[in-house]
Amino acid sequence: MVVVGKHREVLSLHFHRLISISLAVGFLVCVCVFPAVGQDDDDVGRGPTLGEVTVQHLRVGIVVTADQGPCRGIVGTTPVPIDWPEQEVQIIDEDISPFVDRVSYRLLAGGTVKQMVVKINQLPRGSEAHAILTFEIRRRALLPPEETNDLIVSPRRKLDRTVSVYLTPSKGIESTNRRIKNLAKEAVAGTDGAWQQVEAIYDRVRETIEYRNGPFKGALRALKDGYGDCEELSSLFIAMCRAEHIPARTVWVPGHCYPEFYLQDAEGHGGWFPCQAAGSRSFGGMQESRPILQKGDNFRDKDRPREAQRYVSEFLTGAGGKPKVKFIRETVAADQ
Numbered sequence: 001m002v003v004v005g006k007h008r009e010v011l012s013l014h015f016h017r018l019i020s021i022s023l024a025v026g027f028l029v030c031v032c033v034f035p036a037v038g039q040d041d042d043d044v045g046r047g048p049t050l051g052e053v054t055v056q057h058l059r060v061g062i063v064v065t066a067d068q069g070p071c072r073g074i075v076g077t078t079p080v081p082i083d084w085p086e087q088e089v090q091i092i093d094e095d096i097s098p099f100v101d102r103v104s105y106r107l108l109a110g111g112t113v114k115q116m117v118v119k120i121n122q123l124p125r126g127s128e129a130h131a132i133l134t135f136e137i138r139r140r141a142l143l144p145p146e147e148t149n150d151l152i153v154s155p156r157r158k159l160d161r162t163v164s165v166y167l168t169p170s171k172g173i174e175s176t177n178r179r180i181k182n183l184a185k186e187a188v189a190g191t192d193g194a195w196q197q198v199e200a201i202y203d204r205v206r207e208t209i210e211y212r213n214g215p216f217k218g219a220l221r222a223l224k225d226g227y228g229d230c231e232e233l234s235s236l237f238i239a240m241c242r243a244e245h246i247p248a249r250t251v252w253v254p255g256h257c258y259p260e261f262y263l264q265d266a267e268g269h270g271g272w273f274p275c276q277a278a279g280s281r282s283f284g285g286m287q288e289s290r291p292i293l294q295k296g297d298n299f300r301d302k303d304r305p306r307e308a309q310r311y312v313s314e315f316l317t318g319a320g321g322k323p324k325v326k327f328i329r330e331t332v333a334a335d336q
Helices: 161-167 178-188 194-208 219-225 230-243
Strands: 002-005 049-065 071-080 087-096 102-108 113-123 128-143 248-253 256-264 270-274 299-301 304-309 315-320 324-332
Touching: 049 071, 049 113, 049 315, 071 128, 071 324, 102 299, 113 128, 178 194, 178 219, 178 230, 194 230, 194 256, 219 230, 230 248, 230 256
Parallel strands: none
Antiparallel strands: 002 315, 049 128, 049 324, 071 113, 071 315, 087 128, 102 113, 248 256, 256 270, 299 304
């Protein structure tokens, strides 16, 4: 049995975190502030204002070759972009070769990640099989809300489960750790209003953690060391929010990640608001032009059920002649 996969959770800002198998890195598009269609809750009344539209074409696919002998039972998966209220995704081209027996799709984590699943029953020696899709993605910028005084932290019992799941710890986000909980309480002390509380957490993280690139070590270790990169700053912000019963989660874009948090108004209408934990100060809105790969930080992949994934990476399994795989994710010119 041969198992091939990318074991690092995130595409790093400086690419030294990439662990891939002939992976062509490009851009996906998806920004998470409002709940996605079929995901999270149905509230669309609060959240950032949708801004200017950007149109991109994205090619995503899997290419498998049987260089060392015939292969059988090959299954490859790769994340593909999904619709959000601020993003429209349309398949504009499909390139599926012979030897590909089936291409299907499945959703993970309540629909926050969509995978393309490619099945190849038999691949003769020296043969190639591929499934490559081209997407057109229309994505809008996000502007901070004008009114925030009426926003509140809703009690957990009143939250939909698709939101309350982002109140629990996950890998590298140690929200129940006493040191993190104490830091969160110190940050929000004396603040009035939910928006001000989250902004106080945001500022405390940026004051406490010096940006320094390196391998992922999680929120608690970064707090002890006093430094970390975008993953650590985002993870500490999320952990502190969750410690204060504020839903928060990770947003993954090419080479970077940032957090978003969830607040409601008195009528129970909620929204997700982004902030830039590492880099230029940006709170409640996001001019980030890079597309989102996925959002969340505690995924269960059906092909890797034993361990939760911070980021759902590409994956391939098969038997026989050690199949060689190339995962494709790249932007292409609009006229290609």
